[in-house]
Amino acid sequence: MVNFPRSEATGGTETLLLNVGPQHPSTHGVLHFMLEMAGETVVTAKPVIGYLHRGIEKLAENRTWQQVIVLTDRQDYVAQFSNEWAYCRAVERLAGIELPERAEWLRTLMGELNRITSHLIWYAGVTMDIGTLGTPFIYAWETRERIFDFFEAVTGARMMPNWMRIGGVRTDIDPALLADLRTFLERDFPKECDTYEALLTGNEIVVSRMKGVGVYTAEECVHLGITGPFLRASGLARDLRRDAPYGAYAKLDFEVCTDPVGDSLARCRVRLRELRESARMCIQLIDGMPEGDIAVKVPKALKPPAGDCYVRTESPRGELGVFVASDGTTRPYRYRVRSPIFYGLSAMPRLLPGHLLADMLVIFGGIDTSMGEIDR
Template identity: 40%
Template sequence: MTWSEPEFANLGRQILPAESITPILPVGMDSTKHMVVNMGPQHPSTHGVLRLIVELDGEQVVRVVPDVGYLHSGFEKSGESKRYKDFVYYTDRMDYASAMQNNLAYCVAVESMLGIEIPPRAQVIRVIMAELQRIASHLLWLATHVLDLSGTIMSLLMYAFREREMILDLFEMVCGARLTTSYIRIGGVWQDLPPAFLPRLKDFLALMPKHLDDYEGMLTDSTLWKARTQGIGVLTRAQALALSCTGPMLRGSGVKYDIRKARPYSGYENYDFEVPTSELGDTYGRYLVRMQEMRQSLRIVQQAVTNLPDGPVKTADRKVALPPRAELDRSMESLIHHFKLMTEGFHVPPMEIYSTIEASKGEHGYFIVSDGSAKPYRLHVRGPSFVNLQSLDTMARGHLLSDLVAAIGTLDIVLGDVDR
């Protein structure tokens, strides 16, 4: 048989010589003067399915264009076809390293639209979970960042994951899940803390400061760590603001902005804590900021545990939160509320809102438009990973290709938070 015979006709049309495929490069890239290479989307140092189109002059980065969309899941559009109460479970899957904070951001937005009050005990429990999640997220960042940049300090990967497992054990105690928790619900939290939770949490609070000392002892004055991070990925204060960076990316450039202080939610105005910043503006400065943030989170959790009040853990508004299961056997009204919530959900007054919280990676916000039904008319998520990612080109230009790995790591992106 030959390629001209009918059996191979369709196959032949699909196989094109390489020179017939014109490469489509971003505007401004010149493959005649510089080498253009792909980094990702399957690459361990891109921390997910992120494709980078890198223009190189030898080993020096001339330009970087992130090409996103390889993990696109359509969360926002899905949210417009789901009842308000049912979208909580989808929020876990965006920044899957910060599920508790995703839950909190969405619930705070919807609760503001409903105008309901959250019981004090539920507010404190939410703060505990959000700050434990911040520590867990930073530990994951630290472990992977160190692995990217320094194989000789690989033992820190094991240490950081060891402490993160302690936090995930606590999450499993309260809701049965470790990663996609769905514990924080509209109106409060799913259920109260189990009796063994607080003793285990106090043990963690007693152990964690010493572990942070160990991490800093291994990294802060390490010649190798400084060589890979100092002066790398610099963002000036003006650049960080112009690029809409938030979280450690912004505070690492000297801007003391934290939503927990600027626009407190969930009772954060009642806690005494500092907002760490660094004037360095480089990868090393952002490392220092995140290490201090973990200490401040421990400080907040300690205050929350000390002042944890008694009382209910979800709103008494039965039109929003499910009644206790015990009431269903003796109250027809509770049974009706349960039936209506499970079959129809609740209706939100017509309005629009933009509500944000300070997540581990920066400002995590929800823009929701209600038409008065049980589903959002429009839902948009402001993910910090997506917005912070646009600073990668600025940070990488003029550095070596190996330093691009440091720039990606210092962003602490999660692709589920980018490709929504």
């Protein structure tokens, strides 16, 4: 943990209360930081959240089990498929539903594509934060659009697919679409990844802004409840896709991307490598896609037996846990989301003090926030 002597920073002068957000271009949504500043140095940082609290957990108790999927899309609007998947897995575990293999593979494919689009949004955001106005953002968004075209062709919606169902998926994917996607991922995507790397890790200014900024050890991160790429950038190879495989991950050959350095630049490198790794997994998924049903028959008035269960998945941001409880009726008794960024943000008061204001946004960009998931 960072031990920052308060007296040294303030040096007897008055501190200044600085509000960053909720309407601020670098907070990626409606996050609000109350910072106590001594000159340019952060003395204390207090995240204020809840500006997007829509009460999804309560609304879920007033919907049927299937209707909740609509809410999970909107819960984290950057990683919609990951959230649908986590919820469906939890309910399937509770109700004891086994999926056909093709459904698992289709879900995994969409989950990995979603990881690519989510990391691209992180890439656009973090580069905007440090002042590269426009260029990386435009490149990242164009690639995202190409994947969104695929999402739209498969699910009928660009952003809110509502595609996974309890017991499978809603629509099958046309082989021609898969072939198109494969061409894109194999031929164009690696080149685009080269561009991203050139614009980020190949840019001298960006490197000097990020190198050595916010170095945290894996022990600190684990202690503070940080998961996902932030933790992997500190050298700990922890990834639920490998440690507790679900979907089709057990049958895929992939590498858990880590970096021993643990600074902001390492977090960028890990995410950029995950882009390539996800594309590689998608190609394996397309090649090995089994034939068969895409869903099992599940009663419309689904009534999972009374009880509760907790399921963790690896979302693009870290460990996304879903806790569902049933009382044997058609509505969830409790639906709870363990948001990786919620706990990532809770570490910020301990991680940020001692850093400069400009560095604070770089470090904060490293956890890749999505306010919808934090506030729910």
